[in-house]
Amino acid sequence: MTDDEVKRVYFNFNSAEPIYLQVAQQIEEAIFTGSYHEGAQVPSTTEISRDFHINPATVLKGMNRLVEAGLIVKKRGIGMFVAEGAHAVIVDRRRKAFYQDKVIQLIKEAKGLQISEGELVDLIKRGF
Amino acid sequence: MLTAKERSVTIYLFKRALVQLLYIIFWMIVGFVLVPAAISLINSNPLDLKGLLRNTHVGQMLFFLISLLALFGYRDFKLLNQNGISRKTYWKARLLAYFGISTLGQIVGILFTLLVPFQDSWNRSSIYMEMYGKFFANPLLNILAALAFIILAAYVVALGGIFVGSIFTLFTRKQRVLIFVALATLNVVGVSFIASSASQDSFTGLARSILKLIYFLVGDASRNATLGSFDPTVPFIVILLAGIVFCYGSRIVIAHFKLKSE
Amino acid sequence: MGIEVKNIKKRFGKHEVLRGINLEFVPGKIYGLLGRNGAGKSTLLNIIAARIFPTAGTVTLDGKTVCDDDSALEQIYLMSERNLYPEGERLKKLLKTTELLYGSFDYTYANKLAAEFSLDLNQKFGKLSTGYRSIFKLIVALCVPARYVFLDEPDLGLDANHRELFYRELMENYAQTHRTFIVSTHLIGEFANLLERVFIIKNGQILVAGEVEDVLAKAYLIAGPKEDVCKYSAGLNVIGHESLGNIYGNYVFGGVDDERHLPDTVSLEHLDLQKLFINLTNEKGEK
Numbered sequence: 001m002t003d004d005e006v007k008r009v010y011f012n013f014n015s016a017e018p019i020y021l022q023v024a025q026q027i028e029e030a031i032f033t034g035s036y037h038e039g040a041q042v043p044s045t046t047e048i049s050r051d052f053h054i055n056p057a058t059v060l061k062g063m064n065r066l067v068e069a070g071l072i073v074k075k076r077g078i079g080m081f082v083a084e085g086a087h088a089v090i091v092d093r094r095r096k097a098f099y100q101d102k103v104i105q106l107i108k109e110a111k112g113l114q115i116s117e118g119e120l121v122d123l124i125k126r127g128f
Numbered sequence: 129m130l131t132a133k134e135r136s137v138t139i140y141l142f143k144r145a146l147v148q149l150l151y152i153i154f155w156m157i158v159g160f161v162l163v164p165a166a167i168s169l170i171n172s173n174p175l176d177l178k179g180l181l182r183n184t185h186v187g188q189m190l191f192f193l194i195s196l197l198a199l200f201g202y203r204d205f206k207l208l209n210q211n212g213i214s215r216k217t218y219w220k221a222r223l224l225a226y227f228g229i230s231t232l233g234q235i236v237g238i239l240f241t242l243l244v245p246f247q248d249s250w251n252r253s254s255i256y257m258e259m260y261g262k263f264f265a266n267p268l269l270n271i272l273a274a275l276a277f278i279i280l281a282a283y284v285v286a287l288g289g290i291f292v293g294s295i296f297t298l299f300t301r302k303q304r305v306l307i308f309v310a311l312a313t314l315n316v317v318g319v320s321f322i323a324s325s326a327s328q329d330s331f332t333g334l335a336r337s338i339l340k341l342i343y344f345l346v347g348d349a350s351r352n353a354t355l356g357s358f359d360p361t362v363p364f365i366v367i368l369l370a371g372i373v374f375c376y377g378s379r380i381v382i383a384h385f386k387l388k389s390e
Numbered sequence: 391m392g393i394e395v396k397n398i399k400k401r402f403g404k405h406e407v408l409r410g411i412n413l414e415f416v417p418g419k420i421y422g423l424l425g426r427n428g429a430g431k432s433t434l435l436n437i438i439a440a441r442i443f444p445t446a447g448t449v450t451l452d453g454k455t456v457c458d459d460d461s462a463l464e465q466i467y468l469m470s471e472r473n474l475y476p477e478g479e480r481l482k483k484l485l486k487t488t489e490l491l492y493g494s495f496d497y498t499y500a501n502k503l504a505a506e507f508s509l510d511l512n513q514k515f516g517k518l519s520t521g522y523r524s525i526f527k528l529i530v531a532l533c534v535p536a537r538y539v540f541l542d543e544p545d546l547g548l549d550a551n552h553r554e555l556f557y558r559e560l561m562e563n564y565a566q567t568h569r570t571f572i573v574s575t576h577l578i579g580e581f582a583n584l585l586e587r588v589f590i591i592k593n594g595q596i597l598v599a600g601e602v603e604d605v606l607a608k609a610y611l612i613a614g615p616k617e618d619v620c621k622y623s624a625g626l627n628v629i630g631h632e633s634l635g636n637i638y639g640n641y642v643f644g645g646v647d648d649e650r651h652l653p654d655t656v657s658l659e660h661l662d663l664q665k666l667f668i669n670l671t672n673e674k675g676e677k
Contacts, residue, residue: 006581013675017466017660018603018607019583019603031446045565046561046565049564049565050558050559050561050562050565051558052583053558053561053580053583053584054561054584055420055583055585055586055602056561056564056565056582057419057586058583058603096404115569123575131460132493133460133461133464133491133493134460136490136491137491140490140491198621203476205475206474206476207475207476207487208491209439209440209474210439210468210474210475211487211488211491211492212459212460212463212464212465212466212467212491212492212536213491214440214457214459214463215440215458216458217460230415252457267650318406383458384443386441386442386443387442387472387474388437
């Protein structure tokens with residue numbers, strides 16, 4: 001994917017969530033899908049700020065969340081890079097959240113539609 | 129003495145006034161010399177350049193033009209305000225710039241009479257020399273006094289232009305027209321009143337005191353001096369006082385300038 | 391430090407336009423000054439830039455009264471809808487004058503911007519369209535060395551492409567200079583993410599002041615069946631509502647009670663700046 005494509009696919013800031021969270025989430029998503037490989041440079045605060053018209057303080061706050069989570073590292077005077085093992089960290093975290101966020105929701109929805117446990121398992125098998 | 133900013137603004141306003149002045153003079157030359165010259169070529173009447181030069185009082189002309197220019201300062205004020213210049217600096221710089229331009233104007237005027245042939249000699253064309261030129265026994269002293277008076281008078285009248293111009297700036301265009309009409313009417317009424325009172329016996333008292341005042345102001349309170357040896361002290365004082373009033377008056381008025389949408 | 395506006399009041403005849411405005415602009419931030427037409431934004435900005443005088447109150451920059459002080463005024467540039475540039479003057483000449491009076495001017499940057507916006511600097515100011523007047527004034531605002539740049543409706547007459555370009559350049563300029571920008575605009579949706587702090591002004595008074603993020607964190611839309619919504623939002627600061635058939639929504643500003651149980655039927659979501667603004671500044675009877 002070229003840089004421009006990355007921008008088009010991921011950076012879409014318009015939900016009602018705080019913008020700094022959206023910044024963090026979108027970069028995380030790009031690391032997860034491999035658009036930014038480990039060790040690759042992520043766009044600078046200024047670039048994101050300029051290209052998406054977001055206040056740099058807000059962008060920085062989002063970036064700092066990722067730094068704290070160990071997903072990206074600051075290299076002084078050069079920029080921000082995807083940390084070694086960042087992908088694994090994201091996968092690990094998303095797996096833990098998978099049951100809570102997705103499975104429970106799925107079962108709730110299935111119950112509302114009167115889909116039985118067996119039927120749901122069959123559906124999942126079919127989808128796999 | 130001047131801050132860097134005050135100096136820049138003074139230079140800016142001086143250049144502005146100079147350019148405006150040269151622009152007007154250019155069109156005057158076109159109107160009074162070039163066009164008549166062209167016409168004279170067509171009907172083969174030679175242009176009386178000599179006569180033209182003789183009758184051109186450059187000093188007086190510049191005196192008039194500069195005080196007219198001094199009336200219109202709002203455009204500069206707006207631009208300076210947009211560029212972070214305070215009212216105080218605008219006022220100071222405008223006073224200095226007009227001191228420069230009016231002094232320059234008078235020097236040019238004097239040089240013109242001295243250098244250009246066919247002109248009346250300087251002391252004959254100068255109103256001051258005509259009225260006060262023989263006050264001092266020493267002729268050099270009279271000339272120096274005349275120079276000082278001309279430069280001072282030219283500047284004070286320019287200051288008057290700045291003062292009156294800034295007062296007009298406080299009002300909207302409609303109000304300005306109304307004030308102008310009111311002043312003109314008042315003027316006509318006043319003059320006809322004085323004229324009528326001068327001719328009627330019952331008002332001679334008032335007319336006489338007005339006349340007395342005028343004689344006092346021009347420097348012949350006792351009305352027995354001959355023309356040329358009037359005392360210039362009172363005129364000097366009057367003009368200095370007027371200068372001070374215009375100077376501080378314009379400071380106060382400019383401090384109240386607002387930016388209107390016009 | 392910064393610009394402090396203290397208890398500014400302004401009265402035009404009988405009409406009280408500003409009724410005691412207090413606010414502060416600290417260095418290095420982008421502020422939004424939002425208000426409806428006639429709320430008093432432009433009046434306030436004109437007072438700060440010493441173009442008009444307040445009826446009461448003071449404006450100081452780093453403790454110095456701004457009004458008659460060149461060293462304070464040269465730190466301020468106010469770009470406004472009102473044109474103070476002479477119509478007959480060429481743009482190049484105006485840039486020269488700006489350089490002379492502000493002490494310096496970034497010509498390289500100005501030429502680059504003029505090329506980007508395709509503005510010919512040999513034109514006379516009076517010949518420009520509304521949009522290009524805005525563009526010219528924006529170029530001056532970005533290239534002038536003032537530390538506090540006030541932009542009063544900078545988007546006036548700009549098409550979508552030029553606005554996009556302007557937002558880019560503003561962010562680029564801000565990243566490099568870290569000056570203070572104060573933007574007054576009606577295009578809240580487009581500007582919201584650019585702003586760090588916001589002032590909402592209504593009827594000549596400051597209604598909301600703070601970090602955009604903090605302000606938005608207190609603004610919610612509570613939606614669901616009318617009965618449940620009203621029950622949940624009882625006692626909260628409801629600033630507006632809307633309904634679609636049976637679905638009812640309450641706009642709330644000032645936070646919700648975390649202790650309160652949120653029924654399954656009711657949804658709770660944050661507002662964006664524009665929605666919050668509209669609901670805060672609606673007059674009675676407006677929807």
